[in-house]
Amino acid sequence: MINFTYTALPSRVVFGAGKLASVAEEVRAIGASRALVLCTPQQTKQAEQVAALLGDCSAGIHDGAEMHVPIESARKAREIARALGADCAVAVGGGSTIGLGKAIALDSGLPIIAVPTTYAGSEMTPVYGITENGIKTTGKDERVVPKSVIYDPELTYSLPLGMSLVSGMNAIAHAAEGLYAKDGNPVMSLIAEEGIRALAAGLPALRAGAQDAEARAQCLYGAWLCSSVLGHVGMALHHKLCHTLGGSFNLPHAETHSIVLPHSLAYNSPAAPDAMARIARAIGAKDGPKGLHALAQQLGVPMALRDLGVVESDLDRACDIALSNPYWNPRPIEAMPLRAVLQRAWEGSAPQP
Numbered sequence: 498m499i500n501f502t503y504t505a506l507p508s509r510v511v512f513g514a515g516k517l518a519s520v521a522e523e524v525r526a527i528g529a530s531r532a533l534v535l536c537t538p539q540q541t542k543q544a545e546q547v548a549a550l551l552g553d554c555s556a557g558i559h560d561g562a563e564m565h566v567p568i569e570s571a572r573k574a575r576e577i578a579r580a581l582g583a584d585c586a587v588a589v590g591g592g593s594t595i596g597l598g599k600a601i602a603l604d605s606g607l608p609i610i611a612v613p614t615t616y617a618g619s620e621m622t623p624v625y626g627i628t629e630n631g632i633k634t635t636g637k638d639e640r641v642v643p644k645s646v647i648y649d650p651e652l653t654y655s656l657p658l659g660m661s662l663v664s665g666m667n668a669i670a671h672a673a674e675g676l677y678a679k680d681g682n683p684v685m686s687l688i689a690e691e692g693i694r695a696l697a698a699g700l701p702a703l704r705a706g707a708q709d710a711e712a713r714a715q716c717l718y719g720a721w722l723c724s725s726v727l728g729h730v731g732m733a734l735h736h737k738l739c740h741t742l743g744g745s746f747n748l749p750h751a752e753t754h755s756i757v758l759p760h761s762l763a764y765n766s767p768a769a770p771d772a773m774a775r776i777a778r779a780i781g782a783k784d785g786p787k788g789l790h791a792l793a794q795q796l797g798v799p800m801a802l803r804d805l806g807v808v809e810s811d812l813d814r815a816c817d818i819a820l821s822n823p824y825w826n827p828r829p830i831e832a833m834p835l836r837a838v839l840q841r842a843w844e845g846s847a848p849q850p
């Protein structure tokens with residue numbers, strides 16, 4: 498029986514190679530006139546390019562974005578925005594930089610334009626994360642949703658191939674879990690399936706040629722769709738496991754998603770057959786979790802948590818943390834099968850229900 502409630506988030510998306518050139522137009526389109534450009538120290542060249550395109554609309558560049566948005570970095574950025582008289586921020590980068598923009602927006606209401614340069618997918622969501630005293634708190638607030646998002650595949654050419662591939666798997670994770678979300682709906686399921694399809698086609702093409710314009714466009718298009726799913730419906734076991742592992746053992750975000758995904762989906766497969774069928778169809782495989790495991794192997798990305806430095810004796814603790822305060826999940830989360838999921842993800846063995 499079809500039965501759902503769907504609230505669409507407001508979004509304005511400008512997509513295409515070379516579309517960064519419209520950044521000043523986007524500033525005006527959201528009713529602003531003076532933008533602070535945010536980036537990490539690694540992306541100052543791209544930020545300078547944005548500032549040059551902004552011309553008179555540029556208030557300056559702040560290259561203080563950091564992983565997991567320490568609260569001090571958010572306070573400092575907000576002060577700089579105020580001192581420079583900025584009436585909006587343009588966040589050029591991945592989830593960390595867009596996260597900094599969101600932290601400023603949450604506190605001050607300063608509108609953000611996002612220019613994503615990875616496939617992580619923060620740009621279409623009301624989710625923010627801020628780290629204080631070593632603890633990352635996440636929440637949802639519509640004030641942090643970027644007012645406009647410019648997806649320009651040309652900005653992703655500089656993302657190293659390995660990071661591109663795991664970032665794409667991170668994006669697929671949002672869509673895959675969206676297909677069995679408690680608050681899922683037919684629109685998001687269509688978007689999720691198309692997002693997985695685009696990335697499952699684009700990532701192998703990217704591996705074959707990291708500067709392939711069509712592959713870069715496919716992957717960024719898929720990332721947009723997957724980000725939209727993340728923004729509209731709730732995530733489950735897979736995201737909980739990745740946040741537990743990432744936060745407790747300081748693991749790299751996208752690699753952790755990429756390794757865990759086939760195993761967490763296999764755990765959920767008996768409880769979510771329709772979602773698994775849609776994932777399988779999107780990637781052209783017989784089985785969703787096994788097909789994603791094969792895709793990761795084909796891409797040559799890390800396959801085992803032990804390759805990220807996790808020691809086997811940490812798995813019991815990871816399991817306990819994941820069991821505490823769990824997210825809603827289509828299959829009840831039980832200790833022994835969950836511990837087996839972690840074991841297989843640690844070894845990099847084949848996924849099993």
Ligand SMILES: NC(=O)C1=CN([C@@H]2O[C@H](COP(=O)(O)OP(=O)(O)OC[C@H]3O[C@@H](n4cnc5c(N)ncnc54)[C@H](O)[C@@H]3O)[C@@H](O)[C@H]2O)C=CC1
Nearest residue numbers: 537539565591592593614615617618619622624653655656
């Ligand atoms: N709030 C939300 O809805 C979401 C938040 N996130 C958060 O985002 C963070 C991860 O974001 P990611 O994008 O994976 O990594 P990231 O933003 O930390 O970037 C990783 C590194 O790659 C560099 N980089 C990014 N794009 C580049 C490019 N095109 N060329 C060269 N270097 C580039 C960055 O400057 C940085 O040094 C996590 O903290 C995660 O929790 C991720 C997804 C959704």
Ligand SMILES: O=C(O)/C=C\C(=O)CC(=O)O
Nearest residue numbers: 624625626635667736739
């Ligand atoms: O932790 C956050 O900042 C919020 C959401 C995500 O990171 C989503 C994800 O796990 O990719």
